[in-house]
Amino acid sequence: MAREHWLRSRNCGTTNRSGEPRDFLQLPGAEPWPLVNPEITWRSEEKIVVWDGCLSFLSIFMQVERHREIVVRYQDLRGEWKEFAASEERNLSELLQHEIDHLDGILAIDRIADMRTMCTREEFERRYRAHSPYAVAATQS
Numbered sequence: 378m379a380r381e382h383w384l385r386s387r388n389c390g391t392t393n394r395s396g397e398p399r400d401f402l403q404l405p406g407a408e409p410w411p412l413v414n415p416e417i418t419w420r421s422e423e424k425i426v427v428w429d430g431c432l433s434f435l436s437i438f439m440q441v442e443r444h445r446e447i448v449v450r451y452q453d454l455r456g457e458w459k460e461f462a463a464s465e466e467r468n469l470s471e472l473l474q475h476e477i478d479h480l481d482g483i484l485a486i487d488r489i490a491d492m493r494t495m496c497t498r499e500e501f502e503r504r505y506r507a508h509s510p511y512a513v514a515a516t517q518s
């Protein structure tokens with residue numbers, strides 16, 4: 378899953394607002410991208426429904442509702458504030474919403490679009506993976 382692009386460093390001293398270690402976003406073929414104290418400052422009204430899974434409960438998949446585009450404000454490793462606009466490209470908007478939610482104690486399951494879509498990993502692979510653009514992108518990792 379795209380979730381695995383995220384490396385959570387537990388060795389560095391800097392923490393985010395909830396006292397957790399800072400996060401590094403790692404996209405395929407790119408350098409690790411540190412996001413310190415990330416915060417979503419703008420959300421598009423338009424929403425999308427995507428398949429999501431999580432390293433916190435690896436065997437369960439579900440459809441969740443996300444904003445199509447967002448703007449994230451964060452600090453780099455030197456403490457400078459930056460802003461980044463994320464769209465559906467490379468699932469970045471969805472990915473960032475998922476991970477920033479974690480910092481606030483919100484899990485994908487809290488954003489579930491329809492309870493009936495919750496399924497096991499096996500069921501997802503068998504019934505949905507072929508039709509899921511998100512899953513297709515994730516298999517490239």
Ligand SMILES: [Zn+2]
Pocket residue numbers: 380430431432433475479
């Ligand atoms: Zn997660």
